[in-house]
Amino acid sequence: MPRLRAILCHLGALFAGAVFGVQPATRLYINYSRTPPPQDLLAYDLCVLDPHAKADLHPGQALGHRFLAYVSLVEVAKGSPADAAAQKRGVPHLGTNEAWASTVMDVTSAAWRAFILEDAAAVALDKGYDGLFLDTADTVSHSGFKDKARARQAVIDMVKALHQRWPGKQIILNRGFDMLPDLATALNGVMVEGVYQDFDPETKHYRAVPAAGSQWVVARIKEAQALKLPVYAVDYVSPANIKLAGATLKRLQALNCVGLITTPELTGTILAPIAKP
Numbered sequence: 001m002p003r004l005r006a007i008l009c010h011l012g013a014l015f016a017g018a019v020f021g022v023q024p025a026t027r028l029y030i031n032y033s034r035t036p037p038p039q040d041l042l043a044y045d046l047c048v049l050d051p052h053a054k055a056d057l058h059p060g061q062a063l064g065h066r067f068l069a070y071v072s073l074v075e076v077a078k079g080s081p082a083d084a085a086a087q088k089r090g091v092p093h094l095g096t097n098e099a100w101a102s103t104v105m106d107v108t109s110a111a112w113r114a115f116i117l118e119d120a121a122a123v124a125l126d127k128g129y130d131g132l133f134l135d136t137a138d139t140v141s142h143s144g145f146k147d148k149a150r151a152r153q154a155v156i157d158m159v160k161a162l163h164q165r166w167p168g169k170q171i172i173l174n175r176g177f178d179m180l181p182d183l184a185t186a187l188n189g190v191m192v193e194g195v196y197q198d199f200d201p202e203t204k205h206y207r208a209v210p211a212a213g214s215q216w217v218v219a220r221i222k223e224a225q226a227l228k229l230p231v232y233a234v235d236y237v238s239p240a241n242i243k244l245a246g247a248t249l250k251r252l253q254a255l256n257c258v259g260l261i262t263t264p265e266l267t268g269t270i271l272a273p274i275a276k277p
Contacts, residue, residue: 025230027044028232029046029048031050032266041057044065045065047065051069051070051129057129058128067131069133071120072134074104075136077101085115086119091106092111097139107145107151107154113157117158117162132170138175140154155176159173163187175190176190184227190224190229192233194217194235195255196235199263199264206236221233231256237263242272245261249272
């Protein structure tokens, strides 16, 4: 299923409020295009954007909205600026993810850690972003890492390093469920995808998630919520099926998730909920 990696194709609770001084968002927006519409940035209070987007964050921030920059923790798009920067640092490659035209990087490399901290996070945050959306963490559990435990720990250490360096910035992790107990105090939330409706990148078809798959994800959502982490849930529905989009949003909200129904291109097509400035 998609892992919010569409950016790679184009180039990633009260407890949280008490710890970080902010409350969970209520309206999620994701747009990895280079020019997100300014009116959208005024309509949604948590926006996840391409860090290289041409976007004026200040009007939305004046309304209390927060903007997170996409950062991929494990993969980079082939031929992208991130790929060039990683190569310049000499980060070893471990393989490819053909479904997303991306390269899997050696997360245990000191050069990759430097890339994440300096070439990805620092550059984005210097542009005024309120935090980071961290993608592809779960790649280490199913890619060509000989020592998966070491790779997992390297990802955990990177997330903690980001939080320690920028303690006032927000961090939301995409999936990485098995890492959440180790990272709960460093995170402002977790994102999940494909709870009830999904998109198959191989067949290019929208599909309902099998009941067993939904039950597994719902169990992970409850585990995250037990750690006092807000959960943001993204499902994918065809724009031709607005009725299904609305019904799916209600199901996500019934799980106490901030829901978003969109399309796998992740370029700002919001099927539900529709918010107005």
